Amino acid sequence: MKIATWNINGVKARIDNVLAWLKEAQPDIACLQEIKSVTEAFPAGAFEDLGYNLAVHGQKGFNGVAILSKLPLDEVVEQLPGDDADEQARFVECVVSTENGALRVCCLYLPNGNPPDTEKYPYKLGWMDRLQARAEALLAAEETFVLAGDYNVIPEPEDCYAPNAWIDDALFKPETRAAYRRLVNLGLTDAVRACSTQAPLYTFWDYQAGAWQKNNGIRIDHLLLSPRAADRLRGAAIDRHVRAWEKPSDHVPVWIDLAA
DNA sequence: ATGTCGATACTTTATCGA
Numbered sequence: 027m028k029i030a031t032w033n034i035n036g037v038k039a040r041i042d043n044v045l046a047w048l049k050e051a052q053p054d055i056a057c058l059q060e061i062k063s064v065t066e067a068f069p070a071g072a073f074e075d076l077g078y079n080l081a082v083h084g085q086k087g088f089n090g091v092a093i094l095s096k097l098p099l100d101e102v103v104e105q106l107p108g109d110d111a112d113e114q115a116r117f118v119e120c121v122v123s124t125e126n127g128a129l130r131v132c133c134l135y136l137p138n139g140n141p142p143d144t145e146k147y148p149y150k151l152g153w154m155d156r157l158q159a160r161a162e163a164l165l166a167a168e169e170t171f172v173l174a175g176d177y178n179v180i181p182e183p184e185d186c187y188a189p190n191a192w193i194d195d196a197l198f199k200p201e202t203r204a205a206y207r208r209l210v211n212l213g214l215t216d217a218v219r220a221c222s223t224q225a226p227l228y229t230f231w232d233y234q235a236g237a238w239q240k241n242n243g244i245r246i247d248h249l250l251l252s253p254r255a256a257d258r259l260r261g262a263a264i265d266r267h268v269r270a271w272e273k274p275s276d277h278v279p280v281w282i283d284l285a286a
Numbered sequence: 287a288t289g290t291c292g293a294t295a296c297t298t299t300a301t302c303g304a
Contacts, residue, residue, distance in 0.1 A: 035304085036292050060304085062293065087293055088303065138304060178304095232304090233290035276291075276304085 030281035057133035085115035108156035134175035139196030
């Protein structure tokens with residue numbers, strides 16, 4: 027089965043691209059970030075017509091996430107536990123039934139955190155602590171799960187075009203990378219890195235300064251797999267050709283192929 | 287070279303977030 031993640035940068039602006047990509051890629055499950063829409067305004071019918079069940083956690087103007095799934099959604103959680111005062115729509119997770127048992131898919135839009143000398147950065151690090159706790163709880167329950175989304179984290183220097191230019195950025199600061207390493211070191215598998223011998227591998231190219239034309243990209247969209255999910259990993263890919271389409275998102279879809 | 291987008295509001299241009 028194919029599970030994808032894609033920051034679409036606005037569902038209203040991107041609906042034609044998203045539908046075209048869904049028809050081309052045929053993912054079983056697609057985790058979308060930055061829908062920039064309230065739940066009520068999300069174009070559910072267009073996705074239901076393609077055979078998808080929906081779990082949408084929207085917000086006015088910014089953020090917003092959604093899961094599209096061809097399998098029925100047995101359970102949906104719309105909040106990352108750990109802070110009831112957090113009103114930003116950055117998380118939705120679901121459980122689906124597969125031939126190999128229950129699979130939990132978490133769709134996350136981790137805070138950007140810039141500029142780092144503002145309250146935005148501690149919010150990002152706090153959010154990463156909560157994600158760590160969520161992963162620990164699911165591992166303790168021996169669940170099979172995938173954490174898919176826009177992490178706004180450049181894991182390693184080889185994941186960006188000019189590491190020295192990113193040193194003070196919230197996406198690459200040592201504290202950010204350390205928090206991401208703590209998460210992975212729980213025993214999770216970075217699917218794209220596990221399936222590739224290449225570097226660099228980018229998933230985002232800024233709209234500015236001809237970043238796409240110069241291939242000045244960064245790798246910030248990740249699928250982290252629990253051990254039981256990693257055992258079923260058959261492949262992973264980045265659909266970078268989508269960045270060359272008309273009116274593209276600044277991110278491209280990233281997907282994995284799991285056995286059954 | 288902070289060079290581009292998308293969404294919002296007491297809109298028709300400035301702002302915010304990325």
